[in-house]
Amino acid sequence: MSAVGGHAQWPHLFQPGSVDAPVLLMLHGTGGDEQQISALAAALDPNAAVLAPRGRVQENGMNRWFRRLSEGVFDTDDVIRRADELAGFLVWARDHYELGDRPLVAIGFSNGANIAIATALLHPETVPRVVAFSGMHPLDRVASSAQPVAGSELAASALLLLNGRSDPMAPLSSVQKLVMLLEARGARVQQELRPGGHGIAETDVAAAVAWLRALA
DSSP, X not given: OOOOOOGGGSOEEEEOOOTTSOEEEEEOOTTOOXXXXXXXXXXXXXXXXXXXXXXXXXXXXXXXXXXXXXXXXEOHHHHHHHHHHHHHHHHHHHHHTTOTTOXXXXXXXXXXXXXXXXXXXXXXXXXXXXXXXXXXXXXXXXXXXXXXXXXXXXXXXXXXEEEETTOSSSOHHHHHHHHHHHHHTTOEEEEEEEXXXXXXXXXXXXXXXXXXXXXX
């Protein structure tokens, strides 16, 4: 993990929650922010701590987590760089907020889901658990190469992938490739598919709540 300075200046929201509850790392989608995504945390676990940083990439004035070359085509070098930065921020936050060994679960929507998955692939010791709403494979272009993702050991990782079957922004083919990669690396993967496209449905939230309770 590369050392990245200025973590204290990274815009983010923190709510301590109950000391015996997990930490929910809330990661917004394109155009969102830390305030918007943090509202979802209460529906998932009202007792949890909330850590919600803001994506630091700008695209036409919208917050994002990493650059993309076009719709659905990611700048994978930037994905890796930004995942490194996020992992560094989490190490800082765990120390700064005295989180000790409280379990952390990344909760991401769309672009936030993709950076959560990328960080889980590249830094499983920092992000071992992910709930991904409308996410896809963030490192598809490097999955078969000698990139760090190919050597990641994910036996201690658990991910819940929640997707619409007809989502043009997170194609099912990409999601299925992701599932195959995660399982090949030893991760525990639960996939839930629903009718419809991009977004967070009530059934998605209910599945996430049940998954988090089972994890606890």
